[in-house]
Amino acid sequence: LAKTTQPISMDSYEGQEVNITCSHNNIATNDYITWYQQFPSQGPRFIIQGYKTKVTNEVASLFIPADRKSSTLSLPRVSLSDTAVYYCLVGGPYSSASKIIFGSGTRLSIRP
Amino acid sequence: GAVVSQHPSWVICKSGTSVKIECRSLDFQATTMFWYRQFPKQSLMLMATSNEGSKATYEQGVEKDKFLINHASLTLSTLTVTSAHPEDSSFYICSASLPPYQETQYFGPGTRLLVL
Numbered sequence: 001l002a003k004t005t006q007p008i009s010m011d012s013y014e015g016q017e018v019n020i021t022c023s024h025n026n027i028a029t030n031d032y033i034t035w036y037q038q039f040p041s042q043g044p045r046f047i048i049q050g051y052k053t054k055v056t057n058e059v060a061s062l063f064i065p066a067d068r069k070s071s072t073l074s075l076p077r078v079s080l081s082d083t084a085v086y087y088c089l090v091g092g093p094y095s096s097a098s099k100i101i102f103g104s105g106t107r108l109s110i111r112p
Numbered sequence: 113g114a115v116v117s118q119h120p121s122w123v124i125c126k127s128g129t130s131v132k133i134e135c136r137s138l139d140f141q142a143t144t145m146f147w148y149r150q151f152p153k154q155s156l157m158l159m160a161t162s163n164e165g166s167k168a169t170y171e172q173g174v175e176k177d178k179f180l181i182n183h184a185s186l187t188l189s190t191l192t193v194t195s196a197h198p199e200d201s202s203f204y205i206c207s208a209s210l211p212p213y214q215e216t217q218y219f220g221p222g223t224r225l226l227v228l
Binding site for chain 2: 032036041044049087093100
């Protein structure tokens with residue numbers, strides 16, 4: 001199972017673009033890259049998922065280079081409400097045979 | 113779509129009692145659900161994989177006799193913490209993967225357990 005490495009914490013200001021990079025050197029051919037957001041005392045919330053190149057949705061973009069050994073979550077124009085822990089997860093499809101390992105996550109703090 | 117609920121959202125119990133936590137997939141059928149535990153300021157730790165109609169698969173170090181998991185239907189999995197002790201106090205979160213491809217996990221809101 002591919003292990004992920006992320007920065008422990010990041011700080012930014014409202015209105016800025018924030019990029020969080022995740023390293024996953026041992027990613028397998030059929031693994032997807034998924035990012036989750038977690039607020040205190042809540043379950044993780046799905047943000048975005050991709051397999052290769054670039055994926056964009058209404059809240060974020062995900063950039064995946066050709067070798068897929070890393071990925072970057074991009075949050076455009078962050079606000080105070082984006083303060084949370086962000087987890088990068090590599091794996092899938094998740095079935096009874098799957099193991100899921102959460103990394104340490106990145107604690108993002110947004111300041112006014 | 114892909115909503116997972118948990119009940120209760122928080123529970124306080126006395127040491128030595130048992131507590132049951134329910135995890136439901138509200139708008140899809142989940143053949144596999146997962147149970148996690150999260151301590152303050154730490155990441156999620158997988159406890160076990162719950163399979164509908166069969167025994168759960170526990171991660172190393174998780175006591176199967178203490179954390180009983182039942183997955184009786186395609187929309188419900190339960191975690192029972194038996195003979196709870198203060199060290200079992202934690203945030204318990206379940207998740208389910210969305211068929212048919214199952215490459216995405218959807219998480220419940222979590223259950224805060226406090227054992228006195």
